[in-house]
Amino acid sequence: xxxxxxxxxxxxxxxxxxxxxxxRASQSVSSSYLAWYQRKPGQAPRLLIYGAxxxxxxxxxxxxxSGSGADFTLTxxxxxxxxxxxxxxxxxxxxxxxxxxxxxxxxK
Amino acid sequence: QVQLVESGGGLVxxxxxxxxSCAASGFTFSDYYMSWIRQAxxxxxxxxxxISGSSSYTDHADSVKxxxxxxxxxxxxSLYLQMxxxxxxxxxxxxxxxxxxxxxxxxxxxxxxLVTVSS
Numbered sequence: 001x002x003x004x005x006x007x008x009x010x011x012x013x014x015x016x017x018x019x020x021x022x023x024r025a026s027q028s029v030s031s032s033y034l035a036w037y038q039r040k041p042g043q044a045p046r047l048l049i050y051g052a053x054x055x056x057x058x059x060x061x062x063x064x065x066s067g068s069g070a071d072f073t074l075t076x077x078x079x080x081x082x083x084x085x086x087x088x089x090x091x092x093x094x095x096x097x098x099x100x101x102x103x104x105x106x107x108k
Numbered sequence: 109q110v111q112l113v114e115s116g117g118g119l120v121x122x123x124x125x126x127x128x129s130c131a132a133s134g135f136t137f138s139d140y141y142m143s144w145i146r147q148a149x150x151x152x153x154x155x156x157x158x159i160s161g162s163s164s165y166t167d168h169a170d171s172v173k174x175x176x177x178x179x180x181x182x183x184x185x186s187l188y189l190q191m192x193x194x195x196x197x198x199x200x201x202x203x204x205x206x207x208x209x210x211x212x213x214x215x216x217x218x219x220x221x222l223v224t225v226s227s
Contacts, residue, residue: 035213044112044203044217056213088153092213095167097143101152 002026002091006100012108019076021103023089028069033093036065036074039102040085048087049074079105110134110216112204117221124194124225130187130204130218138162138182141207143214144189146200146223156202157189158210167210172198194225 003026013019023034031052039045047056049065052072062077076083084107089100116128128144143158157168157178166178177190187204201220207213 033211037214042219044219045214046217047213047215050213090153090213092207093211095210096169097145097155097158099145099153099155 001096002029002094002098004089004091004098004100006087006089006103008103009101010104010106012106013079014108015079015081017079019074019079019083019105021074021076021087021105023067023072023074023100025070025072025091029091030093031068031072033091034065034067034072035090035092036063037088037090038083038085039088040082045088076105081107110206112206112216112218114202114204114218114221117202117223119224119226120194121227122195122225125190125192126194126223128189128191128202128204128221128223132185132187132204132206135206135216137180137185139208140215141210142178142180142187143205143207144176144178144187145203145205145214145217146198147203147220148197148200151200154200158207159187160210165210191223194223196225199223199225 007022034052036049037045053065111133113131144156159166159178175193179188203220204218205214
């Protein structure tokens with residue numbers, strides 16, 4: 001089973017700042033199967049990034065994903081008020097699917 | 109638009125059973141893998157099970173294998189999770205989710221239904 005560890009647990013930033021979220025896998029994985037999701041309170045999670053770096057339909061270009069091997073990053077170039085949420089990474093290349101524990105991006 | 113609406117959650121005693129349902133609309137249900145994913149209080153997301161569009165393939169997490177069974181009714185655009193021998197550690201919000209295959213990301217999630225296992 002691939003264990004995903006996200007850091008930091010909480011990121012306190014101001015609107016307009018850059019957010020860098022990390023997702024580290026317990027072993028090297030194919031970047032083809034790494035996704036990022038956003039979840040806001042009271043809402044269903046939303047797919048942001050798949051294949052480590054491809055934006056899902058309708059996702060603004062301020063969201064970008066990168067990485068390979070065991071280290072992956074989600075970057076939000078300039079935080080908008082609606083971006084304050086919890087972000088999860090997921091590996092879907094094998095069973096069981098696994099998720100990171102989440103990074104909360106909060107307003108500083 | 110795509111909608112996934114879970115129902116059937118509630119309070120159940122340890123050892124009890126519960127059946128969750130997920131009503132899907134806005135897409136060709138039978139073309140998609142469907143999954144259940146849960147989140148226990150204060151914990152991360154945990155995949156529970158998935159089922160292929162034709163029901164020919166299913167898989168369950170080791171933590172629920174032998175106790176939970178996923179199924180679907182394509183005529184009713186519905187997904188189910190039969191949960192037996194429930195334990196306190198099964199307490200969680202259960203989400204219904206769709207994906208094209210088991211090696212593609214989750215396209216859509218429901219809002220979730222809360223299952224509480226407590227005496």
